[in-house]
Each structure stands twice: as structure tokens, then as C-alpha cells.
Amino acid sequence: MKYSYFPGCSLERNASAYHVSAMAIAEPLGMEFVEVEDWNCCGATEYVSLNLIASYALIARNLAQAAKETSTKQLVAPCSACYLNLKKCNAYMEESPSLEEKINLALAAGGLSYKGGTLKVRHLLDVIVNDVGYEAIAAKVTKPLKGLRVAPYYGCMIVRPKLGKNGTFDNPEYPTTLDKLLKVLGATVIDFPLKAHCCGGHMTQISESTGFELIRRLIKGATDYKADLIVTLCPMCQLNLDAFQGAMNAHFNTTYHMPVLYFTQMIGLAFGMDAASLGIGTELVDARPALEKIGVEVPEAEIVVKKPPKEALPMPSMPEEK
Amino acid sequence: MSSASVSPTPEGIRQKTFLEEVIENTPGDCHLLNCIQCGTCGGSCPSGQDMDHTPRAIFAMISAGLKKEVLKSNTPWYCVSCYYCTVRCPQSVHITDIMYTLKRLAVKEKVYDDSKAPDFSKTFVDWVENYGRAFELGLMSMHLIKHNPFGVFKMAGMGMGMISKGRMAFTPTRIKGIDSLKAILNKAKELEAMA
Structure with missing residues (x-):
């Protein structure tokens, strides 16, 4: 197609x-x-x-x-x-x-x-599950994600609102297409109650306490369900849950470690593709411990940091702003 | 509808009510007139606890013609666009779209208390209007410097992480058809000013 x-x-x-x-x-x-x-x-x-x-x-x-x-x-x-x-x-x-x-x-x-x-x-999720179809995907799986507990996370805008003649391709409150896809790939899929909740969008930039709280709920939810990682389909969700996870932990004085990968990366892994060729290793919350469970080795990311300006490092811990 | 919100002009032609203004500025049929004040919207809202007024209260205030109070409220700026309220509303009110309308009206009338959120949108749009694409590093650093200088240090760890993973561009990308895009946006703004 x-x-x-x-x-x-x-x-x-x-x-x-x-x-x-x-x-x-x-x-x-x-x-x-x-x-x-x-x-x-x-x-x-x-x-x-x-x-x-x-x-x-x-x-x-x-x-x-x-x-x-x-x-x-x-x-x-x-x-x-x-x-x-x-x-x-x-x-x-x-x-x-x-x-x-x-x-x-x-x-x-x-x-x-x-x-x-x-x-x-x-x-993209719609065309993969509905045009290609689960059966065709299953036929290509050579390295099932066996033993990996994943939290399928849809976020908001893929399933809401209902618009036009065709509405949405999945349920706005309880979507299941990503769940089914991950099962086809061989993963253990948790019934994640927060799967269609909001990641906070741009709120980390507008009101930190609001934004971090929305991120915390999702990370805590997936951790409580003993997920090894969260699988997402939106770059904003990935950015909030992955890149802001450290700042969220600092805000609440917590130590969550929940890697967040894209569903396309999971498909690639199940098809036996090399992790680095799928962009795995660019996440800020290290996904290697989780992926070791399914025997995926991720090479150490090359650190290409240019020498930062003197005034930017070392990072003193700032007292919480009240 | 109370008659208090309808004020006649000297010529005897009544001015638009605030309710009518909101409906007119929202694309499509937003069904705001059908609101039955059930409160499903506020109950579904993930950031409701940080809002001055719940969406339900805002709709009652719009009907009552409390324009200034509504536009000064932080409610639309705390809407995270998750559309839970929109899909759950038993009357199919396009709540999220109405929140966007309230943001636009507040910006137009310059009546928000906290300029952080509108400024963020403006900085974002500035990059888009001049380059055709969003530019994260420019947006975040300009926004932090203006509104949260301490945040520069707080966010530096994350920023360095993004840079070391190759996830942050240092320069914006400009599209080839930027002149044509600018002409389109200028014309659109002209049309908007006429309405």
C-alpha cells in the first residue's frame, strides 16, 4: 500500500x-x-x-x-x-x-x-493494524517479545475526539488496537487503566506542578502494574514520559525508572531487527535493563557531548520553588 | 437567558451577547447552547483541580455574560486538549474547541492574568511563522529565560541529555516555500480581522 x-x-x-x-x-x-x-x-x-x-x-x-x-x-x-x-x-x-x-x-x-x-x-497505528493487519504482522515475527511486560499507552489525540463521518478507528475511552498488536508481537500486555489518559502536553512549560503530576500518574500506574516499559505512539507522550521523567522524579523526590519506547521499535525488535537501527538507545530513561529480558543487546550510545559552557555545569540541586 | 446580558445600542440594535460571540468564533456547530450543566466535563478533566472555574462553571458564566471574568480565568489555559470532556459530554458540546476560542478571545482582549501560557504559544508561533517548522531548543530556551530563569538550571540536565542523544537540533529548519506560507498566513489574518 x-x-x-x-x-x-x-x-x-x-x-x-x-x-x-x-x-x-x-x-x-x-x-x-x-x-x-x-x-x-x-x-x-x-x-x-x-x-x-x-x-x-x-x-x-x-x-x-x-x-x-x-x-x-x-x-x-x-x-x-x-x-x-x-x-x-x-x-x-x-x-x-x-x-x-x-x-x-x-x-x-x-x-x-x-x-x-x-x-x-x-x-500510523491505524494503517498498520487495519491495512496490514494482525495476521500479516504475526507472520513476520521471528523474535517474539516473550516475557516482556508492556504497558500500552495511547494518550489522547489518537482516539479523541470523534470527528467527521468515520469517527475514530479505536474506542475513545478504552482503545485496544495497540494491546492486540503487542500481544501479536509476543509481549505480555498489562491491562493499563491509564492507557488513554493525558501526558500533559505542553504543561511542563506552563505549570510544572500540573505537568509533572500528569506524568507521575502514568509512570506510577505502569510501575504499579510491574510493567518493564511503556509503549507509545506519539512523540509528545514519549518526550513527556521519557525526557521529563528525571525532572518529574526530582519534583516529587521519587526514583521511578520506566523506559518508554515507540510501538514501531517493538515491531522492529519482534521482526529480529537490530536495536540500534531502530533508534533504540536514544531514550533518556535507559531501556537496556528491560530489553535484556528478551535478549536484546543495545550498544552503549556514543557520547558526542561537546564541552558544555562552564556556567552550565556542575548542576547544583535547586531548592524547590514555593 | 437573562436579559442582563443583552444590552441595546443607541440605535436600538442589540449588541452580540458574549454567548453568541463565543459560538461565532468556534468552528462548526459547537452545541454550546445545549449545555445542561451536568458537570461531566469538570469530572473528566485531568487538570480541573488547578483551574479557577470548572468547564461547567465557565459555560454558566458565558451564558450569564460574565465576559471579563471568563476571559481572565486560567481555565482555558489549563486545558490540556485531551478531549475527555468532549467525548463524554451528553450534549456533544465541543468543549475543547470552546477552550481554544476563549484563549483566542483572551489574547485579543489582552485580559489574562498570567501571560506564561499565551507567551509560550506566541513564541512557538513566531518560529513557525518565520521558518515553517517548530524549533524546540529555541522555543524552550526563550520561554524559560522569559518566564523561569531558574528553570534553565533545572532543565539543563534534561537538555544536555537530549543533546547527547542527538535529539535536539541547534538550528531551526526553514521550509523552501516560506514566502508562500507567509503570504497564506498574512491573508488568513487579514480575513480574520475583517470578521
Whole structure:
């Protein structure tokens, strides 16, 4: 199957492991991805907080660019925020002729146009479980993730809200597609009650206590269920749960150690691919102890730190701000 | 609806109520008029405990025409866009979309108490408008320096970790069609100002 592919800004850098692993499993899964030509940021949750028409025009430029690719009508996004923004713009343009008209007036200034509903916007997890299918995936498993306890974590924007004619591809409250996928890969999947709860999005930057509390709940939940690691499908969730886990621990004076990997990396491991080729080793919370359980060896990450400025190190521990 | 929120202009044509303003600025049919004040939204909200008013209270305040109080509230800025309220609302009110509308109206009227969240959005958007892509290092460092200088030290460990793992770019990426994107966004803002 051929798809237009919208990587999104996170996958360019902080979540490059997600991009690399998605590309690595594309061939064995029989999927072809064509990157949207000169795509731009989807605006995340920020642009729409300031401007309505401009934020939709920003998203619509991507839809117009993707629609230029005539060989497929399916647009795939691996990031849940990009996925929702693209899907929402697509649906609202189709639903509201006045909004569509304004967006097209704006797009015309850049020589583009788009008709709402032309493309079908889909999440990477959706196309993998529904187009490729569990059976085809199972047939490719050569190294089952036997003995690994995983917490499947969906987050918010992949399953909510229900939009347009097709709604969502999984249940908004109790999704199960990732659970089934991980079972097919041979892992022991815990029935994670917080699987569709929020990771906090940008709240670490707005209100630390709010953001860290949302991260703590998820990490504690997975730890209480004795998960070896959390498996996610969104770069924002991975960033919050992995990169901010240390700061969260410092905030609450806790010592949680819960690695967070992408589902595409788990598929690659079960297909017998090399961990480094799947971007494993770039997570901040070391996943090696967990992966040793399934006999996966991850080479020591090369430390390429340039000498930091003098004033930045050593890190004194700051007293808690009240 | 109380008549208090409807004030006639000198010509006798009544001004738009705040409720109408909110509905008009929300894309599609947001069903706000159908709110039955059940409170499912607040009960579903993961950051509700940090909000000045629960979403249910905010909707009652919008109906009562308490524009200033609503727009000064931290409620929309603490919305994490998880859409639990939206999918659980028995009346299908597009609650998260309405929170975005309230943010935009607050920015337009400049009536928020704490500028941290709106400034974060503005810094993010500045990078996007000038480069076409988000730039995490620039966004986080500019935001921290402005709003939480001590946070620079607190977050330095994480930042160094991200850099050592090759997960942080030092320079932003500029898209090829940046001029065309700028023209699109300028036109969109023009259309928005006319509405």
C-alpha cells in the first residue's frame, strides 16, 4: 500500500527514533511512504490558541501539498497532534463551507487550494493494524517479545475526539488496537487503566506542578502494574514520559525508572531487527535493563557531548520553588 | 437567558451577547447552547483541580455574560486538549474547541492574568511563522529565560541529555516555500480581522 507521509517537526529531531523505526518496518510490512513535499508545522496546540483562520490555513497548506501526490488519497501521520490537526482541518473544511471558503482564500495567496475531505487522514497505528493487519504482522515475527511486560499507552489525540463521518478507528475511552498488536508481537500486555489518559502536553512549560503530576500518574500506574516499559505512539507522550521523567522524579523526590519506547521499535525488535537501527538507545530513561529480558543487546550510545559552557555545569540541586 | 446580558445600542440594535460571540468564533456547530450543566466535563478533566472555574462553571458564566471574568480565568489555559470532556459530554458540546476560542478571545482582549501560557504559544508561533517548522531548543530556551530563569538550571540536565542523544537540533529548519506560507498566513489574518 502507498501512503502520503507527514512526519511532523518532532520526528525531524527529538523523535527521530520514531521516524527511523517506522521507515525500517515499512518494507517488511509492505508499505510505501511518500513524504509530503516541503511540509510545514501543523501548529500543534499553540497556533489555534492565537488565530483561528491562520491556524487552519497553516494545516491546510499541508493537506494541499499532500493532495498534489496523485497516486494515493491516504495521508498518514505518526504524531498524534499532527494527526488530529490534519484530520480536524479536513473534517471542518468539509462540514463548514464558510470556513472552507476563508481557508481557500488564504491558500490562494500562496497559489494553493484544497477541498475538504479529498484526503483520508490516518494515524500510523491505524494503517498498520487495519491495512496490514494482525495476521500479516504475526507472520513476520521471528523474535517474539516473550516475557516482556508492556504497558500500552495511547494518550489522547489518537482516539479523541470523534470527528467527521468515520469517527475514530479505536474506542475513545478504552482503545485496544495497540494491546492486540503487542500481544501479536509476543509481549505480555498489562491491562493499563491509564492507557488513554493525558501526558500533559505542553504543561511542563506552563505549570510544572500540573505537568509533572500528569506524568507521575502514568509512570506510577505502569510501575504499579510491574510493567518493564511503556509503549507509545506519539512523540509528545514519549518526550513527556521519557525526557521529563528525571525532572518529574526530582519534583516529587521519587526514583521511578520506566523506559518508554515507540510501538514501531517493538515491531522492529519482534521482526529480529537490530536495536540500534531502530533508534533504540536514544531514550533518556535507559531501556537496556528491560530489553535484556528478551535478549536484546543495545550498544552503549556514543557520547558526542561537546564541552558544555562552564556556567552550565556542575548542576547544583535547586531548592524547590514555593 | 437573562436579559442582563443583552444590552441595546443607541440605535436600538442589540449588541452580540458574549454567548453568541463565543459560538461565532468556534468552528462548526459547537452545541454550546445545549449545555445542561451536568458537570461531566469538570469530572473528566485531568487538570480541573488547578483551574479557577470548572468547564461547567465557565459555560454558566458565558451564558450569564460574565465576559471579563471568563476571559481572565486560567481555565482555558489549563486545558490540556485531551478531549475527555468532549467525548463524554451528553450534549456533544465541543468543549475543547470552546477552550481554544476563549484563549483566542483572551489574547485579543489582552485580559489574562498570567501571560506564561499565551507567551509560550506566541513564541512557538513566531518560529513557525518565520521558518515553517517548530524549533524546540529555541522555543524552550526563550520561554524559560522569559518566564523561569531558574528553570534553565533545572532543565539543563534534561537538555544536555537530549543533546547527547542527538535529539535536539541547534538550528531551526526553514521550509523552501516560506514566502508562500507567509503570504497564506498574512491573508488568513487579514480575513480574520475583517470578521
